[in-house]
Every structure is written in structure tokens, then in C-alpha cells.
Amino acid sequence: MLKRNWPVAALIALLVAGLVAPLATGASPAGFYVEVVLGGLMAGVLYSLVALGFVLIFKASGVFNFAQGAMVLFAALSVARMAEVMPWWLAALLAVAIMVALAWLIERLVLRPLVNQEAIALLMATLGVTYFLDGFGQTVWGSDIYEINLGIAKEPVMVLDRLFQGGILVNKEDFVAAVAAAALVAGLALFFQKTPTGRALRAVADDHQAAQSIGIPLNRIWVIVWSVAGVVALVAGVIWGAKLGVQFSISQVALKALPVVILGGFTSVPGAIVGGLIIGVGEKLAEVFLGPVLVKAFDLAGGGIENWFAYMLALLFLLVRPEGLFGEKHIDRV
Amino acid sequence: MFYRENGQFKTTYAADQQMLPIRQDRLFMLALVVLAFAVVPFIASDYMIRAILIPFLILALAALGLNLLTGYCGQVSLGHGAFMAVGAYAAYNIAIRVPGLSFLVVLVLAGLAAALVGMIFGIPSLRIKGLYLAVATLAAQFFFDWVFARVKWFTNYAPSGSVSVPNIDLFGLVLNTPQRKYLFVLAIVALFALLAKNLVRARVGRSWMAIRDMDVAAEVIGIRPMAAKLSAFAVSSFYCGVAGALWGFIHLGSWEPLAFSITLSLNLLFMIIIGGLGSILGSFFGAAFIVVLPILLNQAPTWLGIPMSTSMISHLEFMIFGALIIFFLIAEPHGLARLWAIGKEKLRLWPFPH
Numbered sequence: 001m002l003k004r005n006w007p008v009a010a011l012i013a014l015l016v017a018g019l020v021a022p023l024a025t026g027a028s029p030a031g032f033y034v035e036v037v038l039g040g041l042m043a044g045v046l047y048s049l050v051a052l053g054f055v056l057i058f059k060a061s062g063v064f065n066f067a068q069g070a071m072v073l074f075a076a077l078s079v080a081r082m083a084e085v086m087p088w089w090l091a092a093l094l095a096v097a098i099m100v101a102l103a104w105l106i107e108r109l110v111l112r113p114l115v116n117q118e119a120i121a122l123l124m125a126t127l128g129v130t131y132f133l134d135g136f137g138q139t140v141w142g143s144d145i146y147e148i149n150l151g152i153a154k155e156p157v158m159v160l161d162r163l164f165q166g167g168i169l170v171n172k173e174d175f176v177a178a179v180a181a182a183a184l185v186a187g188l189a190l191f192f193q194k195t196p197t198g199r200a201l202r203a204v205a206d207d208h209q210a211a212q213s214i215g216i217p218l219n220r221i222w223v224i225v226w227s228v229a230g231v232v233a234l235v236a237g238v239i240w241g242a243k244l245g246v247q248f249s250i251s252q253v254a255l256k257a258l259p260v261v262i263l264g265g266f267t268s269v270p271g272a273i274v275g276g277l278i279i280g281v282g283e284k285l286a287e288v289f290l291g292p293v294l295v296k297a298f299d300l301a302g303g304g305i306e307n308w309f310a311y312m313l314a315l316l317f318l319l320v321r322p323e324g325l326f327g328e329k330h331i332d333r334v
Numbered sequence: 335m336f337y338r339e340n341g342q343f344k345t346t347y348a349a350d351q352q353m354l355p356i357r358q359d360r361l362f363m364l365a366l367v368v369l370a371f372a373v374v375p376f377i378a379s380d381y382m383i384r385a386i387l388i389p390f391l392i393l394a395l396a397a398l399g400l401n402l403l404t405g406y407c408g409q410v411s412l413g414h415g416a417f418m419a420v421g422a423y424a425a426y427n428i429a430i431r432v433p434g435l436s437f438l439v440v441l442v443l444a445g446l447a448a449a450l451v452g453m454i455f456g457i458p459s460l461r462i463k464g465l466y467l468a469v470a471t472l473a474a475q476f477f478f479d480w481v482f483a484r485v486k487w488f489t490n491y492a493p494s495g496s497v498s499v500p501n502i503d504l505f506g507l508v509l510n511t512p513q514r515k516y517l518f519v520l521a522i523v524a525l526f527a528l529l530a531k532n533l534v535r536a537r538v539g540r541s542w543m544a545i546r547d548m549d550v551a552a553e554v555i556g557i558r559p560m561a562a563k564l565s566a567f568a569v570s571s572f573y574c575g576v577a578g579a580l581w582g583f584i585h586l587g588s589w590e591p592l593a594f595s596i597t598l599s600l601n602l603l604f605m606i607i608i609g610g611l612g613s614i615l616g617s618f619f620g621a622a623f624i625v626v627l628p629i630l631l632n633q634a635p636t637w638l639g640i641p642m643s644t645s646m647i648s649h650l651e652f653m654i655f656g657a658l659i660i661f662f663l664i665a666e667p668h669g670l671a672r673l674w675a676i677g678k679e680k681l682r683l684w685p686f687p688h
Contacts, residue, residue: 064465064468109660110660110664113664114663114664117663117667119464119465120404120410120464120607121607121663121667123410123465123468124603124604124607124659124663125659125660125663127600127603127604127656127659128655128656128657128658128659128660128663129656129660130656131652131653131655131656131659132652132653132655132656132657132660133656134649134652134656135648135649135650135651135652135653135654135655135656136649136652136653138645138649138652139646139649139650139653143645143649255472255476255596258469258472259469259473261469262466262469266465266466298485299486299487300484300485300486304480304483304484305480307476307479307480308473308476308477308479308480311469311472311473311476311477312473312477314469314470314473315458315470315473318458318461318462318466318469318470319457319458319461322461322462322466
């Protein structure tokens with residue numbers, strides 16, 4: 001057991017070492033370090049939310065939904081533009097309706113005709129959906145930068161100034177975002193574990209044919225799953241939009257969520273959450289502490305290693321533990 | 335009526351194994367080659383050559399490379415834009431650091447550099463496949479985007495990070511007119527296409543297809559998966575490296591790191607899906623489709639007389655592009671190459687229905 005797992009253990013040890021290295025070597029004051037970690041956790045929450053959308057759809061329909069990022073952008077744009085003429089919560093409710101309609105359309109027009117195609121064809125189809133949604137969203141809602149104002153004060157709050165010198169700056173908004181994300185995940189967990197629909201969803205995720213043969217309507221399940229993923233995208237989009245403004249670059253978050261699902265495992269909801277947090281913290285720490293070292297050593301034109309750090313981490317994981325941290329064992333291995 | 339193979343008997347093994355067994359196909363291919371080499375350069379406008387034909391040929395070469403890997407060996411890659419970038423930057427660095435080297439040698443070296451990188455990023459394919467592999471190759475994409483943007487050595491310490499290359503001198507003939515560039519690219523692409531066509535008919539290609547169809551069975555009949563997969567990655571990246579070098583030196587002339595972004599990787603994937611997975615001809619169809627479609631979509635509002643802002647056009651372009659991809663996947667999952675094959679089947683019987 002231990003023998004087989006030593007590469008994983010080594011990798012985790014490496015991760016932990018990297019995590020505490022800046023503190024242990026005294027490269028940074030403790031307060032600053034905690035701030036960086038918190039910033040990473042906040043980014044990680046958003047990655048988790050996007051990754052959650054991936055995992056939900058992959059579990060239930062075996063589709064690798066590249067369009068999750070485009071859905072986040074589309075949802076955020078809808079909320080931002082509708083919130084200009086109505087209170088934001090009403091806009092959010094309307095946006096939920098839009099995302100459900102979108103899920104229904106995708107199921108009808110894209111998934112149903114492609115039933116039984118290979119995974120790559122479905123992946124390509126979601127790429128098509130990505131292009132379509134990016135274009136459609138910006139045609140309908142415009143392509144400037146929009147704000148979402150949730151009515152939360154933006155000024156940072158100083159906490160723990162007794163413990164660390166200078167204290168730690170925390171955005172109240174970030175805090176609300178983290179709580180909202182946690183509530184969403186808890187709600188989803190309840191929905192999956194306790195409701196009949198949730199049970200049907202899990203049955204479909206487990207075995208399509210068996211689920212269908214006991215009378216679970218696959219098509220309706222898919223609509224529900226895509227709707228849930230749409231709502232998750234909406235929450236991610238609103239949080240992200242409130243923090244940084246709604247713009248096209250949100251769509252690219254999806255690309256950051258891919259290493260998260262690799263790390264956590266394609267089929268694991270807790271994996272998506274933990275993976276997101278690990279990647280969020282890891283890449284912030286790497287950017288802040290490893291970046292300058294690399295720049296100095298190789299005479300680079302600036303850091304920016306957070307662009308690929310997550311991917312390299314995921315690649316390492318793929319080599320030693322292809323199913324991810326929490327994924328199911330039986331993946332397509334060669 | 336015109337396309338019928340009655341009376342064409344094969345009496346030797348060589349005739350049985352030839353690339354185009356039907357006489358009409360051979361004549362058609364001959365006509366196409368003559369047309370491309372001898373007629374097109376004289377009748378096509380400079381704009382036509384620069385904006386459509388050259389990008390089409392180079393992208394067809396890159397798509398061909400990706401098709402060897404994805405279509406023939408079954409390994410998905412989202413990182414081939416990065417391998418093109420490796421080819422382009424390798425060619426650039428070799429060309430400025432070793433003056434006087436023939437561009438043909440530079441091209442081959444650039445291809446080899448890309449092949450090496452491709453093999454390194456192909457190593458995960460020994461353990462994983464499918465979507466996991468797609469993500470692993472994405473790592474190559476993001477890593478090389480960063481490398482070429484940040485490591486100053488690769489851009490020869492250019493302050494803006496963009497590089498520009500001089501005209502290519504080929505044995506005293508300077509490639510400075512669109513016609514000359516076109517002919518050069520055409521010759522290279524034709525050569526590589528012929529090579530690919532033969533490669534997939536040969537032992538290597540057959541071992542790739544065996545791996546694609548069922549890796550366990552392939553292993554049982556004595557194909558080494560490691561050799562097959564890594565050779566597929568190497569050859570495929572070699573093609574993309576050469577295409578990248580051509581793209582940089584001949585099509586762009588000067589380029590920024592973003593010239594080889596993930597959009598390019600995705601476009602290559604679209605090309606082989608729309609053109610047809612596992613088809614040499616399909617790579618050309620797909621490339622033509624992806625090159626021509628945006629130009630058409632851009633021009634369409636002007637032709638139709640509908641006034642539209644440029645941002646509106648680009649958004650609509652995205653939408654139509656996405657919708658068309660889905661449409662193609664649903665209507666013809668095997669791509670344009672399959673449509674072509676169906677057309678030929680129909681032509682055999684024409685004008686009779688049965």
C-alpha cells in the first residue's frame with residue numbers, strides 16, 4: 001500500500017514544503033504570508049465553483065463541458081445588464097430562469113442529437129457552445145466592462161492586528177463571497193443526498209443504462225444537471241463580477257478550472273472544492289514568492305507564472321495519480 | 335458515367351497497392367497539382383494568395399500534423415498551437431544565430447525541436463488518454479505561451495517581445511513576392527502531404543491506427559504502445575513545428591507571442607473535426623473551411639448592404655462559428671472528407687439511381 005503510494009506521498013510532501021517554505025525561510029512576514037494565502041483561497045473559491053459545474057455535468061452525462069466558462073460569462077453579463085433596470089436580486093432570479101432555458105436548449109439542440117457519440121465529439125460540441133455563447137452574450141448584452149453592485153462595502157477590514165504586526169487586510173466582499181459559495185455547496189450536497197431528484201441524478205451518474213432501465217428519464221435529468229451547472233455558473237459569475245467587473249476575460253476562468261478538476265478528480269464534488277482551494281493558494285504563493293526567484297535566476301521579462309503553474313501541478317498529478325485526489329479509481333488507463 | 339472503374343483490372347501487386355487505385359482519381363490529382371503549381375500563381379490576385387492561399391496551405395499542414403496524432407493515433411491534443419510556436423521560435427533563433435544556414439535546414443531543425451518538445455509532452459499519454467490527455471497537452475500550451483513571452487533569450491532581447499524575420503533567401507532566390515512564397519509553401523506542403531499519405535499506409539501508420547482502435551488488442555498483437563504513441567507525437571509535432579516556422583517566416587513575417595495562443599490550438603482541432611478525423615484530404619478541407627469562413631462572415635454584411643459595427647460583426651462571427659461547429663458535428667460527424675466520399679460513391683452510379 002505504502003509502496004504503491006510513495007510518489008503521491010512525495011508529491012504531497014513537496015506541496016506542503018512549498019506551502020511553508022516562504023514562512024520557514026523567513027522570506028516574508030507572517031502577516032503578509034497569511035494575506036497571500038487568504039487571497040489565494042478567495043481565488044480558489046471561484047475556481048472551485050467553476051470546477052463544480054464541470055464535475056456536475058461530467059458525472060451525470062459524461063460530457064466534458066468546455067462551455068462552463070462561457071456560461072459563467074453569460075450569466076454574469078445577464079445579471080449585470082438586467083441589474084441596471086431592476087434590483088439585483090430580481091435580476092439574479094431572472095438570470096436563473098435564463099440559465100434553465102439555456103440548459104433546456106442545449107439538451108434539445110446539442111446533446112440529444114449527439115447521444116452515443118464519442119467523448120471527443122461531445123467535447124467539440126461544447127467548444128461550439130462556448131463560441132456561440134461568447135458571441136451571443138456579447139451581441140445581446142454588449143461587450144464593455146459592467147459592474148455588479150451587491151450593496152456590500154468594498155473597503156477592507158483590518159483583522160487579527162493583535163496577532164500579527166500590521167494586521168491583515170480582508171475584504172468584506174470576499175468574506176461574503178466565501179460564505180455564499182459554502183452555502184451553495186451545502187445546498188447542492190443536500191439536494192443530491194436528500195431529494196428524489198438528487199437520487200435520480202446520482203443514479204444516472206453511476207450508470208446510465210441501469211438508471212434508464214428503472215425508468216429515470218435521462219433527458220430530463222440532463223436538463224436538470226445543466227440547469228444546476230448554470231446556476232452554479234451564475235453564482236460564480238456574480239461573485240467574480242462583483243469583485244472584478246464583468247468582462248470577456250471571465251470566460252477564460254474555465255481554463256483555470258481544468259487543472260482543478262484534474263487535481264480533485266473528474267467525478268468528485270469535494271475534489272473540485274479542495275482542488276480549487278489548493279490551486280488558488282498554490283498559484284498565488286508561487287506568483288508572489290517563487291516568481292521573483294525565477295525572474296532573477298533566468299532574467300525573465302516579468303513573472304506571470306500563475307498562468308501555467310496550475311497546469312504543471314495538474315500534469316505532475318496526472319503522472320503519479322491520474323484519478324486525482326478524490327476521483328474514482330477506474331479511469332481510462334492504458 | 336465519367337467516374338466508373340469498369341475495366342480497370344489490377345494485374346500486379348504494385349497496381350493493387352498504389353495510392354490512388356482508380357484512374358479518374360489519378361487524373362484528377364494530376365490536374366489539381368498542375369492547377370496549383372502552374373495556373374493558380376498566375377491568375378490569383380496578390381490579396382488572394384497572401385490572405386487565403388498561404389494561410390490555408392500552412393494551416394492545412396498543421397492540421398495534417400494534428401490529424402496524424404488525433405485522427406490516426408487517437409490521442410487528443412489541445413497543445414498543438416504551442417508546438418507550432420516552438421517551431422517558429424526555434425526557426426527564428428536558429429536563423430539569427432547561425433547566419434548563412436539554408437532555410438530548408440532551418441525548417442527541418444525547427445521541426446525536430448518541436449518533435450522533441452512534443453515527445454516530452456506526449457509522455458503522459460503513456461498513462462492517460464482521452465480528456466485527461468487533452469488537459470495535459472493544454473499544459474504545454476500555457477507553458478510555452480509564457481516561455482516565449484517572458485524568457486528574453488528566445489525573442490533575442492527584443493524590447494517589445496515581438497520578433498520579425500527577414501525575407502528568406504533560397505539558393506539565391508529571395509522569397510519576396512506572394513507568388514514565390516506561395517510556390518515554396520505549396521511545394522513543402524505537397525511533399526509533406528505525400529509523406530503523410532505514405533506514412534499512414536506503412537507499418538508506423540498501421541500501428542497508430544491499431545493503438546487508436548483498441549490499445550490493449552494492439553499490445554497483444556505485438557505493437558509497442560510506447561513506441562507507437564511517442565512516434566505519433568513526434569511526427570505530429572514535427573509537422574506542426576514546420577508549419578509554425580512557415581507561419582512565422584512566410585505568413586506573418588513578424589509576430590508576438592500571442593500569435594500562437596490557445597485559439598490556434600482550438601482552431602486546429604476544429605479543422606480536423608470539420609474536415610474529418612483520420613483523413614489526409616480532410617485536413618485540407620478543414621483548413622480551407624476555417625480560413626475562408628471568417629473572411630466570408632466578415633464580408634457578408636457589406637455584400638448584403640447591412641450596416642454593422644466591427645465589434646458586432648466579430649460577435650456574430652463567433653456565434654455563427656459555434657453554431658456551424660455544432661451543426662457539423664450533428665449532421666456529419668465524420669467531416670467533409672466523408673461527404674466527399676459519399677459524393678464519389680454517388681458519382682459512380684450517376685446518372686442512374688441504383
